[in-house]
Amino acid sequence: xxxxxxxxxxxxxxxxxxxxxxxxxxxxxxxxxxxxxxxxxxxxxxxxxxxxxxxxxxxxxxxxxxxxxxxxxxxxxxxxxxxxxxxxxxxxxxxxxxxxxxxxxxxxxxxxxxxxxxxxxxxxxxxxxxxxxxxxxxxxxxxxxxxxxxxxxxxxxxxxxxxxxxxxxxxxxxxxxxxxxxxxxxxxxxxxxxxxxxxxxxxxxxxxxxxxxxxxxxxxxxxxxxxxxxxxxxxxxxxxxxxxxxxxxxxxxxxxxxxxxxxxxxxxxxxxxxxxxxxxxxxxxxxxxxxxxxxxxxxxxxxxxxxxxxxxxxxxxxxxxxxxxxxxxxxxxxxxxxxxxxxxxxxxxxxxxxxx
Amino acid sequence: xxxxxxxxxxxxxxxxxxxxxxxxxxxxxxxxxxxxxxxxxxxxxxxxxxxxxxxxxxxxxxxxxxxxxxxxxxxxxxxxxxxxxxxxxxxxxxxxxxxxxxxxxxxxxxxxxxxxxxxxxxxxxxxxxxxxxxxxxxxxxxxxxxxxxxxxxxxxxxxxxxxxxxxxxxxxxxxxxxxxxxxxxxxxxxxxxxxxxxxxxxxxxxxxxxxxxxxxxxxxxxxxxxxxxxxxxxxxxxxxxxxxxxxxxxxxxxxxxxxxxxxxxxxxxxxxxxxxxxxxxxxxxxxxxxxxxxxxxxxxxxxxxxxxxxxxxxxxxxxxxxxxxxxxxxxxxxxxxxxxxxxxxxxxxxxxxxxxxxxxxx
Numbered sequence: 278x279x280x281x282x283x284x285x286x287x288x289x290x291x292x293x294x295x296x297x298x299x300x301x302x303x304x305x306x307x308x309x310x311x312x313x314x315x316x317x318x319x320x321x322x323x324x325x326x327x328x329x330x331x332x333x334x335x336x337x338x339x340x341x342x343x344x345x346x347x348x349x350x351x352x353x354x355x356x357x358x359x360x361x362x363x364x365x366x367x368x369x370x371x372x373x374x375x376x377x378x379x380x381x382x383x384x385x386x387x388x389x390x391x392x393x394x395x396x397x398x399x400x401x402x403x404x405x406x407x408x409x410x411x412x413x414x415x416x417x418x419x420x421x422x423x424x425x426x427x428x429x430x431x432x433x434x435x436x437x438x439x440x441x442x443x444x445x446x447x448x449x450x451x452x453x454x455x456x457x458x459x460x461x462x463x464x465x466x467x468x469x470x471x472x473x474x475x476x477x478x479x480x481x482x483x484x485x486x487x488x489x490x491x492x493x494x495x496x497x498x499x500x501x502x503x504x505x506x507x508x509x510x511x512x513x514x515x516x517x518x519x520x521x522x523x524x525x526x527x528x529x530x531x532x533x534x535x536x537x538x539x540x541x542x543x544x545x546x547x548x549x550x551x552x553x554x555x556x557x558x559x560x561x562x563x564x565x566x567x568x569x570x571x572x573x574x575x576x577x578x579x580x581x582x583x584x585x586x587x588x589x590x591x592x593x594x595x596x597x598x599x600x601x602x603x604x605x606x607x608x609x610x611x612x613x614x615x616x617x618x619x620x621x622x623x624x625x626x627x628x629x630x631x632x633x
Numbered sequence: 634x635x636x637x638x639x640x641x642x643x644x645x646x647x648x649x650x651x652x653x654x655x656x657x658x659x660x661x662x663x664x665x666x667x668x669x670x671x672x673x674x675x676x677x678x679x680x681x682x683x684x685x686x687x688x689x690x691x692x693x694x695x696x697x698x699x700x701x702x703x704x705x706x707x708x709x710x711x712x713x714x715x716x717x718x719x720x721x722x723x724x725x726x727x728x729x730x731x732x733x734x735x736x737x738x739x740x741x742x743x744x745x746x747x748x749x750x751x752x753x754x755x756x757x758x759x760x761x762x763x764x765x766x767x768x769x770x771x772x773x774x775x776x777x778x779x780x781x782x783x784x785x786x787x788x789x790x791x792x793x794x795x796x797x798x799x800x801x802x803x804x805x806x807x808x809x810x811x812x813x814x815x816x817x818x819x820x821x822x823x824x825x826x827x828x829x830x831x832x833x834x835x836x837x838x839x840x841x842x843x844x845x846x847x848x849x850x851x852x853x854x855x856x857x858x859x860x861x862x863x864x865x866x867x868x869x870x871x872x873x874x875x876x877x878x879x880x881x882x883x884x885x886x887x888x889x890x891x892x893x894x895x896x897x898x899x900x901x902x903x904x905x906x907x908x909x910x911x912x913x914x915x916x917x918x919x920x921x922x923x924x925x926x927x928x929x930x931x932x933x934x935x936x937x938x939x940x941x942x943x944x945x946x947x948x949x950x951x952x953x954x955x956x957x958x959x960x961x962x963x964x965x966x967x968x969x970x971x972x973x974x975x976x977x978x979x980x981x982x983x984x985x986x987x988x989x990x991x992x993x994x995x
Contacts, residue, residue, distance in 0.1 A: 353792060400976075404983045407726050407791065411931045412979065415972050418928055422969045534924065535806075538728075538799050545796050579810050581920070588803030595796045596786040 299474075300467055303552075307463035310334075314455050329567035331455050334462045335519045337559040340543045341469050341552070342512020347541070348549030349478060350505035351485030352401055355537045356413035359420035360510050362532030363389065364517015369437040369527055370430050386514050394510030398503035417537060424529040436528030439521050454522045461519060465512065466552055472508070473552075481505055539563070542591045548601025557602050562587045634689050634962060641681045645674045675981065686958045693835050698957045703845040704914050706953040707852035711907035712923075712930040713937075713949040714859065715900035720939050721876035722896040723783065725794035729801040730904050731927030733774050736805055737767035737905030738918045742818035760823055767905040775901025779894045809920050817919045820912035823847045848910045855906065856946075859899070863942065872896060932975050938985020948986065 295301060310330070317327040339361055346352045367386040371377045377385075397413065404412050424431045431437055449457075472478050480501050483491040492498060521527055539562060547558020566583040570576045576583050598605050652670060657663050687695045712730060719727040741763035748759045782797060824843040831838040863869035871892040874882035883889045904923075911926060912918050929952055937948030952971060959970040984990060 353795070400980065403980055407795065408935055408979075408983070410795070411726065411935050412976065414928060415932055415976060419969050419972045419976075422966070422972075426965045426969075533921075534928070538802065541796070541799065542803065579807075579815070581810050582807045584803045584807035586807075588800045588805075588807060591800030591803065592782060592797050595793050595800065596782065599793055 299470060303463055303466045303470070306556075307459055310459045310462075311456070314452070314459065318452060326568060327455065329564060331458050331523055332520075333560055333564045333567070334458055335516050335523060336540065336543065336563050337556055338462055338465055338519065339513050339516035340540050340547075340555050340559050341465060342509040342516070343540050344544050344549050344552075344555050345469065345472065345481070345512070346505055346509045347544055349473065349481040349485060350502065352502065352505060353407070353410040354397070354413040354506075354509070355410050355534065355541070356397065356417040356420075357509075357513055357540045358532040358534065358536035359417035360390070360393065360513035361517040361520065361536070362424055362527065362529070363393070363420060364514035365521040365527035366424065366431050366437060366517075367514065368518045368521045369439045373437070373439040383518070386518060387511060390510040390514040391507050394507030395503050397510070398499075398506035401502050401506060402499055414534065414537075417532075417534070421529055421532055424532060431527075431529070434529060436526055439525050439527070449522075454519075458519050458523060461515065465515070466556075469552060477501070477504065539587070542587055546587075546590050546594050546602055548603035551601075551603045554601050554603030557606075561590065561602065634685060637685050638682055641678050641685075645678045649674055671981070675978070675986075683954070683958075686961075690958070690961050693837070693839070694961070695958075697839055698961060699954070700839060700841050700845065702953060702957050703841075704848045704910060705956075706950060707848045708907045708911040708914075708926055709929055709933060709949040709953055710946055711852055711855065711903045711910075712926050713933045713945045714856065714942075715903040715907075716930055716934050717939065717942060717945045718859075718872075718896050718900045718903075720934070721942070722872060722879075722893045723779070723794065724791055724879075725798065726931065726934075727900070728795065728798040728927070729778070729805065730900065730930065731908075731923035732802045732805045733771050733778075733901050734904030734908035734926075735918070735920065735923045736774060736809060737771035737901075738820065738908035738912050738923075739809060739813040739818060740770040741767035741905075741909050742820050742912070742918050743813060745820065746818070756821065757823065760821065763820070764906065764909050767909045768902040769905075771901035771905030771908075772898040773901075775897035775899070776894055778901075779897035783893075783897075784890065806920055817917040819917050820909060822913040844913065851906065851910065855903065859903075860942070868892065868895060932972070934985075935979055936975050936985055938982075938988025940984070940989045941987050944985055944987030 313322060313330065314327060316322045317324055339357060343354070343357055346354055364386060367389060368382055371382040371385055372379060397416065400412060400416075401409055425434055427433075480491070480496045481504075483494065483496055484498065484501055488498060543558040543562040544555055545558070546561055547556070548554025565586065570583045570586065594601060594605075649670060653667060657666050657670070660666055690698075712734065715730050715734075716727055719725065719730070744763045744766045745759050748754055748762065754762075778801060782801070783794065786793065786797060822844040824847065826843040828841045828843060828846070829838040830841060863872060871882070871887045871889075874885070874887050875889050875892050879889055907926070908918075908923055911923065930949065933948035933952050934945040935948070936951060937944030937946065939945070952975065955974055956967055956971045959967045959974075963970065979985070982988065
């Protein structure tokens, strides 16, 4: 009997240690997503809900990359849409039109992302602050023009379709794509966590707070700016690849300024410096539109009116909670703890009388 | 054409490094002379580029394209002025400039529909009324943005303010279909009459649409009014004081709040007029019909440099000339050529053509 109890205690201690691991929450989150997807396969959850969840996850991947730029390196960029669009056309052209093997496509995409990120990084060494945001906006517009006019690569304004996707000579079904998205999502969350907690992440943060101070501590601006932009571009291109697998269609009008602004909104609303915050923000900006607001009659009549909600959220949160929703949640948590303590004290006074 | 430009650029770069190494390394104030040399070489190469382009497309065609593009130029100049005015007083790049302007154009189009249905005014009166209405509506929106949103945002840093303007863009994008319906509207031109100008030595007369002339007159009038106000009125003095240092201006008794609010309003009105003029050219008023103008206006401000009022205007005119020439060279890749050119120019001079370096406190 006692041995059993001891082993129970040991298991509980082990579990407590595991639960404290920084990955734990995200792995559980991934497991929940997988379970949800399985439930959708069984027909318990509507398929449309699952579809919006998956696309929101893809946006969250892009937002994670963007948060490395904005939240950690302090570089404002509005070129996200162009990079995501590029990812979709990479897989659409190389895997779809030309029929290259999937691994080759991934290699090409990553190489393209690295080269592009390095170019933007070099530009960022010379142009700073608000000027950089506008220049990256110009870059994104250049890429959109290329998507429109370079028809051999992108099929122009008609959009590029991508069907019958094979991975290692196996036909990949829609459900499998969803599992791939969940897997990559969790993997990239863990990757981001590692980057943030590493010396690289701290160097980026130092650079954000003060260029000069960071340089005087031996942090090379060039290396870390290039790194930040390359990472963000890689995340965006991966987001694009997954987007194409999921939606099977890409058209230049999607990759306009609105898309970049929405990603920015997601990062700002959630809280640019916390992974939980970014996931929260993405689900608020994109998920809310696709699941909750769709059901309201007013928004069904005017589908674009959902932007009012996200716009108001951005304005209010920047005005009153610059730390994002995650700060708001923390504030509410502390407030609840305070109330709980007060109630506890009152209860003990009532139960046992005033302390002398 | 393209290879000639390439040779010019290479020659300029070569001259720059040669002079820098051979002559300037022995002079005392090397950095100052270097900057001057860079400016001179850039000016020369841009002029050379224009000369080549004009030779390639003949002076007649160049003038004709410029005359036909006057409306776009006016719209760009007006939009850029609005953005610079707000940057000067609020230290933020206003992403909502184009969207606020779009609301003005929608309101004007709705007013025209209302007047046509209920009164028997001639078209020109309706259009003038609509123009004023557009300006008033956008003026009020600008005032509202500053007094209600910007004045109450406690934690305002430049990036935060940028976010707020992006939020305003999204809100207005959502509101417009609700307020004005889902269908695109149209605003007619003041006149469709083309003037013909016969210059000596030209084979054909140049064509100048009357609408372009009217747009030019409106724009020049507004700009003269604005610059005169900036130069001679108390408000203008206040704007310049606020632009140089808001806190100190406030201490010296300048009502910075009023001045900022008025600047937002005036910038909004400029946008409203710009959208009204752009609507006949851009075929119809839709939610995002001002977005290309907005992007170009930003690039123009960057090209000219935010530090002066005149620089961005020159930038706007330059961008318009670039796109006129580029549209002749290759109609598909026009925008790409213009953007890449601007990008290269800005990479050479990161603070813009007329930008001044500000000392940074560490």
